[in-house]
Amino acid sequence: xxxxxxxxxxxxxxxxxxxxxxxxxxxxxxxxxxxxxxxxxxxxxxxxxxxxxxxxxxxxxxxxxxxxxxxxxxxxxxxxxxxxxxxxxxxxxxxxxxxxxxxxxxxxxxxxxxxxxxxxxxxxxxxxxxxxxxxxxxxxxxxxxxxxxxxxxxxxxxxxxxxxxxxxxxxxxxxxxxxxxxxxxxxxxxxxxxxxxxxxxxxxxxxxxxxxxxxxxxxxxxxxxxxxxxxxxxxxxxxxxxxxxxxxxxxxxxxxxxxxxxxxxxxxxxxxxxxxxxxxxxxxxxxxxxxxxxxxxxxxxxxxxxxxxxxxxxxxxxxxxxxxxxxxxxxxxxxxxxxxxxxxxxxxxxxxxxxxxxxxxxxxxxxxxxxxxxxxxxxxxxxxxxxxxxxxxxxxxxxxxxxxxxxxxxxxxxxxxxxxxxxxxxxxxxxxxxxxxxxxxxxxxxxxxxxxxxxxxxxxxxxxxxxxxxxxxxxxxxxxxxxxxxxxxxxxxxxxxxxxxxxxxxxxxxxxxxxxxxxxxxxxxxxxxxxxxxxxxxxxxxxxxxxxxxxxxxxxxxxxxxxxxxxxxxxxxxxxxxxxxxxxxxxxxxxxxxxxxxxxxxxxxxxxxxxxxxxxxxxxxxxxxxxxxxxxxxxxxxxxxxxxxxxxxxxxxxxxxxxxxxx
Numbered sequence: 001x002x003x004x005x006x007x008x009x010x011x012x013x014x015x016x017x018x019x020x021x022x023x024x025x026x027x028x029x030x031x032x033x034x035x036x037x038x039x040x041x042x043x044x045x046x047x048x049x050x051x052x053x054x055x056x057x058x059x060x061x062x063x064x065x066x067x068x069x070x071x072x073x074x075x076x077x078x079x080x081x082x083x084x085x086x087x088x089x090x091x092x093x094x095x096x097x098x099x100x101x102x103x104x105x106x107x108x109x110x111x112x113x114x115x116x117x118x119x120x121x122x123x124x125x126x127x128x129x130x131x132x133x134x135x136x137x138x139x140x141x142x143x144x145x146x147x148x149x150x151x152x153x154x155x156x157x158x159x160x161x162x163x164x165x166x167x168x169x170x171x172x173x174x175x176x177x178x179x180x181x182x183x184x185x186x187x188x189x190x191x192x193x194x195x196x197x198x199x200x201x202x203x204x205x206x207x208x209x210x211x212x213x214x215x216x217x218x219x220x221x222x223x224x225x226x227x228x229x230x231x232x233x234x235x236x237x238x239x240x241x242x243x244x245x246x247x248x249x250x251x252x253x254x255x256x257x258x259x260x261x262x263x264x265x266x267x268x269x270x271x272x273x274x275x276x277x278x279x280x281x282x283x284x285x286x287x288x289x290x291x292x293x294x295x296x297x298x299x300x301x302x303x304x305x306x307x308x309x310x311x312x313x314x315x316x317x318x319x320x321x322x323x324x325x326x327x328x329x330x331x332x333x334x335x336x337x338x339x340x341x342x343x344x345x346x347x348x349x350x351x352x353x354x355x356x357x358x359x360x361x362x363x364x365x366x367x368x369x370x371x372x373x374x375x376x377x378x379x380x381x382x383x384x385x386x387x388x389x390x391x392x393x394x395x396x397x398x399x400x401x402x403x404x405x406x407x408x409x410x411x412x413x414x415x416x417x418x419x420x421x422x423x424x425x426x427x428x429x430x431x432x433x434x435x436x437x438x439x440x441x442x443x444x445x446x447x448x449x450x451x452x453x454x455x456x457x458x459x460x461x462x463x464x465x466x467x468x469x470x471x472x473x474x475x476x477x478x479x480x481x482x483x484x485x486x487x488x489x490x491x492x493x494x495x496x497x498x499x500x501x502x503x504x505x506x507x508x509x510x511x512x513x514x515x516x517x518x519x520x521x522x523x524x525x526x527x528x529x530x531x532x533x534x535x536x537x538x539x540x541x542x543x544x545x546x547x548x549x550x551x552x553x554x555x556x557x558x559x560x561x562x563x564x565x566x567x568x569x570x571x572x573x574x575x576x577x578x579x580x581x582x583x584x585x586x587x588x589x590x591x592x593x594x595x596x597x598x599x600x601x602x603x604x605x606x607x608x609x610x611x612x613x614x615x616x617x618x619x620x621x622x623x624x625x626x627x628x629x630x631x632x633x634x635x636x637x638x639x640x641x642x643x644x645x646x647x648x649x650x651x652x653x654x655x656x657x658x659x660x661x662x663x
Contacts (some may be wrong), residue, residue, distance in 0.1 A: 001014065001015060001016070001017065002096060003017075005022075005025055005026065005029060005055075006026070006029060008029060008058060008059060008062055009058060009061075009062065010025065010054060010055060010058045011054060011057075011058050011061075011089070011092060011093045011096065011097070011101075012050075012051075012054045012092075013050070013054070013088050013089045013091075013092035014047075014050070017051075018046055018047065018491050019491050020042055020043075020046055020488040020489065020490060020491055021042075021046065021047055021051045023486070023488050024040060024042050024048070024051050024052075024055075024486075024488055025051060025054070025055040027040055027484045027486045028040070028052065028055045028056065028462065028484075029055060029059065030483065030484050031460055031462060031482075031483050031484040032056070032059050032066070032235065032460055034483040034484075035459045035460060036459075036460065036481075036482070036483030036484070037455060037460060037461045037462065037463075037480050037481070037482050037483065038460075038461075038462045038463070038464075038482050038483060038484040038485065039462070039463045039464075039468065039471055039474050039475060039482045039484075039485045039486075040462060040463070040464045040468075040484070040485070040486055040487075040488070041464070041465060041466070041467070041468035041469065041471050041486070041487040041488065042464070042466065042488045042490075043466050043488075043489070043490040044466030044467075045466075045490070045616075045618070046488075046490055046491075048239075048464065048466065049081065049082055049085050049239065050085045050088075050089065052071075052237055052239070052462075052464065053069075053071075053082070053085060053086050053089055053209075054089055056069050056235055056237070057069065057086075057089065057093070057103065057208075057209070059235075060103075060208060061093075061097075061100075061101060065233065066233060066235065067230075067231050067232070067233030067234040067235060067459075068207060068208050068209065068210060068230070068231075068234050068235075069208065069209045069210070069234070069235050069237065070210050070212075070217070070227075070230065070234050070235070070236045070237070070458075071209065071210070071211045071212075071237050071239065072211075072212065072213065072214045072216070072217060072236065072237065072238045072239065073211060073212075073213065073214075073239055073240065074213070074214060074239075074240050074243075074247075074613050075213075075610060075613055076109055076113060076182070077615060078239065078240065078613070079107045079109065079182070079211050079212070079213070080107070080181055080182065081616075082107075082211050082239070083105065083106075083107050083179055083180070083181045083211055084181070086105050086179050086209060086211075087179040087181075090103060090105070090178075090179050102177040103177060103179075103208040103209060104175060104177050104178065104203065104206060104207040104208050104209075105178075105179040105180065105207060105208060105209035105210075105211070106175065106179075106180040106185065106200055106203060106204075106207055106209075106210060106211070107180065107181055107182050107185070107200075107210075107211045107212065108200045108201065108204065108210065108211070108212040108216065108226070109182055109212065109213070110126050110129075110130070111126070111129050111130055111133050111197050112125075112126040112129040112130075113182055114182060114185060114186060114196045114197040114200065115129060115133065115195075115196075115197060116162060116186050116189050116190055116195070116196060117133075117136070117160050117162055117195075119132070120132045120133055120136070120160070127399045127402065128399060130398075130399065131396070131397050131398060131399035131400075133160070133197075134396045134397070134398065135158075135396045135397060136158060136159055136160035136163065137159075137160050137163045138394070138396045140394045141157055141159070141394075141396060142159060142164075144157055145157045145159055160195065161193070162189060162193060162194060162195040163195045163198060165192075165193045165194055165195075166194040166195045166198055166199060169194065173192075173194055173199060173202065174203065174206070175188065175199065175203050179209075180200075185199070185200055201226065204226070204227075204229075204230075205229060212226075214238065214244070214247050215247075215251070217236065217454055218244075218247055218248055218251050218450050218451060218454070219251040219450070220251070220252075220315055220450070221315050221409075223453075230457075230458075232457060232458060232459055233458075233459060234458050234459075235458070235459075235460045235461075235462075236454060236458050236460070236461040236462070237461075237462045237464060238461070238462070238463050238464065239464055239465070240465050240466070240613060241463045241464060241465045241468070242465040242466075242467045242468055243608070243613075244447075244451070244463060244474075244478070245447035245474075245477050245478065246447075247450075248444075248447035248448070248449070248450035248451050248478075249443075249444050249445070249447050249450075249643075250444075251444075251450045252315070252413065252417075252421075252444035252449055252450050253441070253442060253443050253444045254315075254406060254409050254410040254413060254441075254442045255439055255440070255441050255442075256347060256406065256407065256410055256439070256440040256441075256442075257437075257438070257439050257440075258348075258351055258437075258438055260403050260406055260407070261344055261347055261348050261351065261403075261407070262403075263402075263403035263404075264340075264344050264403040264404040264406070264407045265341070265344055266403075267400070267401050267403055267404035268337055268340050268341050268344065268404060270400075270401075271337050271340075271389065271393070271401075271404070272334070272337050274393045274395070275333045275334055275337065275393070278333075278392075278393060285392050285393075285394075286332075286333055286392065288392075289333070289388060289389075289392040290331055290332060290333075292388070315383060315409045315412055315413055327377060327378050327381060329378060330378060330381065330385055333389055333392070333393075336385050336386075336389060337389075339374070339378065340382075340386075340404065340407070340408070342372050342373075342374065343368075343372065343374055343379075343382075343407065343411060344407060345372075346368060346371060346372040346374070347407070347440060349371075350425060350440065351425070351427075351438045351440060352438075353425055353427055353438070354427055355427070356424070356425065356426055356427065356638065357423075357424070357425040358422060358423070358424045358425075358638065358642065359422075359423050360418070360421075360422065360423070361414050361417060361418050361421050361422075361423065362418055364414060364423050365379075365414070365415070376414075376415045377415070378415075379411040379412065379414065379415030380412060380415040380416050381412075382408040382411035382412045382415070383405075383408045383409055383411070383412040384412075385408075386404065386405065386408040410440075410442055413442055414442055417449070419446070420444060420445050420446030420449055420646070421442060421443065421444055421445060421446075422443050422445055422642045422646075423440070423441065423442055423443070424440075424441045424443060424638050424639060424642065425438065425439075425440050425441075426438065426439050426441070426638065441639060443639045443642060443643070445642060445643045445646040445647075446646065446650070447477050447478055448477065448478050448479035448480075451478050451480075452479060455478075455479075455480045461480075463478070468487065469487065469661075470657075470661060471485060471486075471487050472485075473653065473657070473658075473661050476651050476653065477647075477651065477653075502530060504526075505522070505523075505525075505526025505527075505529060505530070506526065506529055507522070507526065509522045509523070509526060510523075511523050511526050511527060512629065513547050513551065513628060513629025513630070515634075518551060518554070519554075521558070524555055524558045524559070524562075525562065525564075527555065527628060528555075528558075528559050528562065528564035528568075529564075530626065531544065531564070531568055531602065531626065532564065532567045532568055532571075534624055534626065535568045535571040535572045535600075535602055536571050538623050538624040539600065539620070539623055540595050540598075540600055540620035540621070540623045541591065541595040541600070541601055541602075541603070541617060541620055541621040541622050541623055542572065542600075542601070542602045542603070542622075542623065542624050542625075542626070543602075543603045543605065543617050543621075543622050543624075543625050543626070544602065544603070544604050544605070544625075544626040544627075544628060545605055545606065545607045545612060545625070545626070545627050545628065545631075546604070546605070546606050546607065546628050546629070547606075547607055547628065547629045547630070547631040547632075548606060548631070549579060549606050549609070551628075551629075552576075552577075552604060552605075552606055555628075556576065556604065568602060571600065572594070572599070572600040572601050572602050573590075573591075573594045573599060573600070573601045573602070574601070574602050574604065575587040575588070575590060575591045575594075575601060575602070575603050575604070576603075576604045576605075577603070577604065577605035577606060577609055577610070577611050581610065584610060584611065587603070588603070588611070588615065591603045591621075592621060595620050595621050596620075603617075607627070607631040608631055632659055632662070633659065633662060635659065644658060644659075
């Protein structure tokens, strides 16, 4: 349908619009007109995605000065769903407006999800795909290969033909207008012989709509690489943003374990060996690097990378990076490696503590200065100096140096920030006090630190989700002033929901997921009885959510021993979410097949997990939902307690209010 919304022509691809969709569009339009930020809640299942896309793309059509739409999602399935909705909308617009409504829309994900090189794509993890790609596309690898070819010598280096063909095209490597999912980009890449990952990165600059993960805007290591050139007029939407504060916290937090420090030590030894070999074979490279460092990294442009060596970026928010020369004591490669070794040895010494320690960054730096003669200013340059060294030594397999990169990440963050951070050293997990497992945690306590550059750079940023209650907390947690804030109810034409809260089992024993009751065999048996009874009476699909992976594994194991699962399987098949993405995707596919063929199925998953965030259990796929407990965070966690204290002192947010809000 096409309708007028306060003077704006809106193209909506369906025959009807819900009252809440109309109100949602009004709020969005008011935010765009005011060139301000917004916070909007509309229940899941009310067509929030298509409503948002229809309004903003219609606004772009009517106001050419409006920038591109940056639509941020949590998972790849969510991204694909957004692009599928956009394709339906675009077909409707072209039918009624014609070529004038043509847009360029694409999704961007990691190399693992976009690579079409047969050997690289077969690598297992995301890190190994990235490392293999860099081995084929780094500038010095390509230069060596070209030198050998020009001298008609045999070369042992291999290049990626897709990347080479893309580079040959230069500015002519463009996508025609249209809506491109990740599968479409891979198909287009195969057809043209171009690398879809670098093509998508290039096309972000000219696209009207870009759909990608939160990290591409919130994590400084990624955003400075991908989103640096986006213009101020862009409209940013964070969808399913009920956990956005946790994403911001994770982007600026680092955990170090004993194994990490041991691996970092080996990395440093390896770097020392490479520096010695470089001195003997090509000392010029090290001298040139030293000269650049005297003048300053940022001014010389050494940190701006292209091609395949864009692996490492500064973990600090761009405005907080020091724009000056690197300190003299770490300019020479061998001096910097010695500095890193000293820092790692200091961290190992701290790891030997037998008591829990908690301190501020200022206290940590003061102790570091006294014990290892390392000052905070030098630490600030740690990450950029390591990046420069890896590039100078022409190291492409950066996956091997993840441990020392993590240590440099830790050092740069602790040297840069004072407020909003805490350092916590735990010698063991409180739940297993007899097993030594030290972990040194640099915890970001202030979610607004990571998201502040987004609110400052872009004129309109919208936080939206199906569950944002209490919505008033988000502007306080993220430190922004919304021009529109609204929580919209769902319109139901009939009674189709029947919520039931069960506090006692069939034997009248109280049931709960409280920590002190989780091992109670009576509670586990009663939970199993509830599942058996529902599986026997509810048709088609039944979805059960547990509070954590460990609790689900514990319960399923007990159910298997006591025969509960066998009784459930007399009525329906049972599928389980795991932390492996491939296994979970396969389980979901088979779950749907079981529901489609009439056999019926139960899907056991985890609140806050991948399935809970990005999968719709609509129609016969979700006839009933069981929520085993409320997913409160582990309240004895020292990291959580430090954050609660910070929120209480800084934002006057009560502990109980935050815990309920978070769950």
